[in-house]
Amino acid sequence: MPPIVIRNLNHYFGKGSLRKQVLFDINLEIKAGEIIIMTGQSGSGKTTLLSLIGALRSVQKGSLRVLEQELLGANEDQMVWVRRRIGYIFQAHNLLQFMTARQNVQMSVELHENISAREARTKAEAILKAVGLGERVNYYPHNLSGGQKQRVAIARALVSRPQLVLADEPTAALDSKTGREVVDLMQHLAREQGCTIMLVTHDNRILDIADRILHMEDGRLVKETVADRLASTN
Ligand SMILES: Nc1ncnc2c1ncn2[C@@H]1O[C@H](COP(=O)(O)OP(=O)(O)OP(=O)(O)O)[C@@H](O)[C@H]1O
Numbered sequence: 001m002p003p004i005v006i007r008n009l010n011h012y013f014g015k016g017s018l019r020k021q022v023l024f025d026i027n028l029e030i031k032a033g034e035i036i037i038m039t040g041q042s043g044s045g046k047t048t049l050l051s052l053i054g055a056l057r058s059v060q061k062g063s064l065r066v067l068e069q070e071l072l073g074a075n076e077d078q079m080v081w082v083r084r085r086i087g088y089i090f091q092a093h094n095l096l097q098f099m100t101a102r103q104n105v106q107m108s109v110e111l112h113e114n115i116s117a118r119e120a121r122t123k124a125e126a127i128l129k130a131v132g133l134g135e136r137v138n139y140y141p142h143n144l145s146g147g148q149k150q151r152v153a154i155a156r157a158l159v160s161r162p163q164l165v166l167a168d169e170p171t172a173a174l175d176s177k178t179g180r181e182v183v184d185l186m187q188h189l190a191r192e193q194g195c196t197i198m199l200v201t202h203d204n205r206i207l208d209i210a211d212r213i214l215h216m217e218d219g220r221l222v223k224e225t226v227a228d229r230l231a232s233t234n
Contacts, residue, residue: 001068003164003196004030004053009062011048011219022048024219026062032163035187035209036198040216046200047168049216053198054166055082067163084112087157087195089167089186094153095141101128101152102137105159112160127155131185147178154182158189165190167199176205183209 011023022045030036038046051057052064052071059072069082095104105124110117128137131151141149150170157165170186171179183206190197207213215222 001065002029002031003067004028004198005063005065006053007063009049009052009059009064011045011052011060022219023052026221028214028221030196030198032196033190033194034196034211035190036196036212036214037207037210038198038200038214038216039202039207044216045219046216050166050168050198050200054086054088055079085163087160087162087165089150089153089157089165089170089199095149095156097141100138100140101133101144101148101155104141104152105156108156109159123159124155127159128152130189131155145178146173147175147182150174150178150182151185154186154189158193158195161193161195163195165195165197165199167197169201169203170199171201171203171206179203179206 006026006028009023009026010021012019012021014020026049038049040046048057052059053066055066055071055074059074062072064071066082067085069078071079071082074082096107099107102121102124105128106117106120109115109120109123113120125137128134131154133148133151133155136144136148141152144152150173154170157167165186167186171182174182186197186199187209213224215224
């Protein structure tokens, strides 16, 4: 069963006369191990779709199966079950400022896995090394650059080997060279771990890492292949 299966998904914000439809009849299947990029203008519904897939908001209409769990009508326990199998990487990276890089990653391991603090620490240090931060494990976020913080966020998202990684604008705050390094790293770790990645971006420079590019327009999904997209931008 594919990790994401979406059938006739619709979503609305607001109530009564203020009710506004933001997603229209989305149909989509994503295969295991695929890297998907979602693009589209501001307000086209990308973040809403990503947060529905991430079990961060309730499905209102249609079917959304994530990691074999139907999210329409899912209860809180089922939502949490799905969330524990997903790695999230968000724009503002949300690192806890009063914890070092290692502690930020270790905390995520301890939330996801029932292992000793010592083992969690070893895992956290190993993945920080894998993202090139072996020398920075004891740094606090405010002493790290934007790219380094984003690497910590990637390490934190991937350390528990999630089946699915969702990323919202992971390169937005980074210069082009650092942005490239960050997505190359995500691609590399994902291929190694066999996980599926779905990322939202406005950054045309990273489209080549995708197996498939999905384009959103006014709450509707328009599919494109990588080749089409690259051809149209060149
Ligand atoms: N909590 C909310 N309440 C009401 N309307 C919302 C809410 N969140 C988003 N919207 C509206 O839903 C539509 C889709 O928003 P969404 O954030 O999904 O777009 P987006 O494509 O991710 O945009 P951006 O690229 O700017 O992040 C927009 O018109 C937005 O104003």
